[in-house]
Amino acid sequence: MTIAIVDYGMGNLFSIFNALDYVGGSPKIISEPAELAGAEGIVVPGVGAFGQCMERLCRFESALNNARDCGTPIFAICIGLQVLFEESEESPAARGLGWIMGKVIKLPTSVMIPQMGWNSLSIKRPVEMLQGIEEGDMFYFVHSYYAKPVDKSRIVATTEHGVDVTAAIARDNIFATQFHPEKSGVKGLKILENFVRSIRC
Numbered sequence: 001m002t003i004a005i006v007d008y009g010m011g012n013l014f015s016i017f018n019a020l021d022y023v024g025g026s027p028k029i030i031s032e033p034a035e036l037a038g039a040e041g042i043v044v045p046g047v048g049a050f051g052q053c054m055e056r057l058c059r060f061e062s063a064l065n066n067a068r069d070c071g072t073p074i075f076a077i078c079i080g081l082q083v084l085f086e087e088s089e090e091s092p093a094a095r096g097l098g099w100i101m102g103k104v105i106k107l108p109t110s111v112m113i114p115q116m117g118w119n120s121l122s123i124k125r126p127v128e129m130l131q132g133i134e135e136g137d138m139f140y141f142v143h144s145y146y147a148k149p150v151d152k153s154r155i156v157a158t159t160e161h162g163v164d165v166t167a168a169i170a171r172d173n174i175f176a177t178q179f180h181p182e183k184s185g186v187k188g189l190k191i192l193e194n195f196v197r198s199i200r201c
Helices: 013-022 033-038 050-069 185-200
Strands: 003-006 027-030 041-044 074-077 085-088 100-106 115-120 138-143 145-149 155-160 164-171 174-177
Touching: 003 013, 003 033, 003 050, 013 027, 013 185, 027 033, 033 050, 041 050, 041 185, 050 074, 085 145, 115 155, 138 185, 145 164
Parallel strands: 003 027, 003 041, 041 074, 074 174, 085 100
Antiparallel strands: 100 145, 115 138, 155 164, 164 174
């Protein structure tokens, strides 16, 4: 079983590599789109700005679309979640992948921006990736923008930071978190373990 970690120049690659390896995955950092073809699972990590992320990720777009259409499990993290959407206020001229209808907007000015640190989850509906995660469990966030899907049923967990912030989404073979599971201790590792198990099944 190979889990491809997409290296497009904007990810915390070694932390997620080590975390997946720890929970029994077989991660491989890949830097060429062709390498996605044989992957049984894909992780799209990311830090930084929406527009810059899409500039660097665009050469992987066709291969990622093919993997999505083939049903390959895909896990996107932080800015990786945001680029699943159509657009972002952070980079108005940039186009996202458009896998999830909706927009990424800035956190309200009434709260500290960026949100940086631990915050609790409110689970909206049960999904396989959140097995073993309980209401109020804490996860590590670093972000200034958050996603607002048109179809609210895509949201599987939120956190509160001035508003209800989309913390995790799920659709078919796609799962994504605004928080960093690889930096979220035992509970974060549990989510990554669930991802590894879903691939083996």
